[in-house]
Amino acid sequence: MIILGDSGAGKTSLISCFQSNKFDKVCSTSCDNYPMAFKLLGGKIIKLEIKDTLGQERYREIYNSFYKKADCCILVYNIADSSSFEECINKFNNKIKKNCKKNIKVALCGNMIDLENKREISFEKAAKFASENNYIFMETSCKQTLNVKNIFEYLITTTFLDSKDLLNNNLKNLQDFNNK
Numbered sequence: 001m002i003i004l005g006d007s008g009a010g011k012t013s014l015i016s017c018f019q020s021n022k023f024d025k026v027c028s029t030s031c032d033n034y035p036m037a038f039k040l041l042g043g044k045i046i047k048l049e050i051k052d053t054l055g056q057e058r059y060r061e062i063y064n065s066f067y068k069k070a071d072c073c074i075l076v077y078n079i080a081d082s083s084s085f086e087e088c089i090n091k092f093n094n095k096i097k098k099n100c101k102k103n104i105k106v107a108l109c110g111n112m113i114d115l116e117n118k119r120e121i122s123f124e125k126a127a128k129f130a131s132e133n134n135y136i137f138m139e140t141s142c143k144q145t146l147n148v149k150n151i152f153e154y155l156i157t158t159t160f161l162d163s164k165d166l167l168n169n170n171l172k173n174l175q176d177f178n179n180k
């Protein structure tokens with residue numbers, strides 16, 4: 001899984017919040033992958049590597065090899081910063097279409113919904129972009145640990161479970177081994 005989005009959108013915070021279920025105010029972006037293991041419905045076990053990236057334009061080219069390997073992607077913007085959304089719908093989306101596997105599963109993530117009074121991008125606008133591209137869409141807040149687990153679990157489940165399993169089961173059964 002690769003995490004993409006503009007600098008400051010909250011990529012590192014999302015990973016950290018997903019892993020620890022809490023909000024660390026300062027998150028420095030690490031070059032490492034974050035390995036995790038999950039047991040899916042029906043007992044299938046997957047080992048997932050989450051690749052954090054640096055959002056600044058000058059660093060973006062270094063991730064080209066990760067685009068090719070990724071099975072799924074979270075594309076993050078800040079709902080209170082329209083330029084971070086523009087970066088997603090233009091630059092990052094083009095990169096995904098050009099460099100990723102054709103069948104990659106993408107989740108668009110509108111982060112920082114705790115900043116509702118500063119919102120610049122409406123839910124509807126982002127949902128429309130997501131549906132036109134066949135992307136999952138959720139809004140999250142790392143600060144309030146809202147929807148963070150959901151977006152990861154939903155993306156992992158839809159990426160690695162067969163549609164037949166998805167129909168028969170409820171995704172709530174996904175188990176995070178690292179929390180056990």
Ligand SMILES: Nc1nc2c(ncn2[C@@H]2O[C@H](COP(=O)(O)OP(=O)(O)OP(=O)(O)O)[C@@H](O)[C@H]2O)c(=O)[nH]1
Nearest residue numbers: 007008009010011012013025029055112141142143
């Ligand atoms: N209010 C609020 N602040 C957040 C939220 N998520 C992250 N932040 C803050 O936003 C700032 C940027 O978050 P990062 O996770 O470092 O952003 P990033 O996308 O990893 O940025 P780069 O590594 O530079 O590409 C930090 O100060 C976080 O504490 C959120 O949901 N709400």
Ligand SMILES: [Mg+2]
Nearest residue numbers: 011012028029
């Ligand atoms: Mg970061």
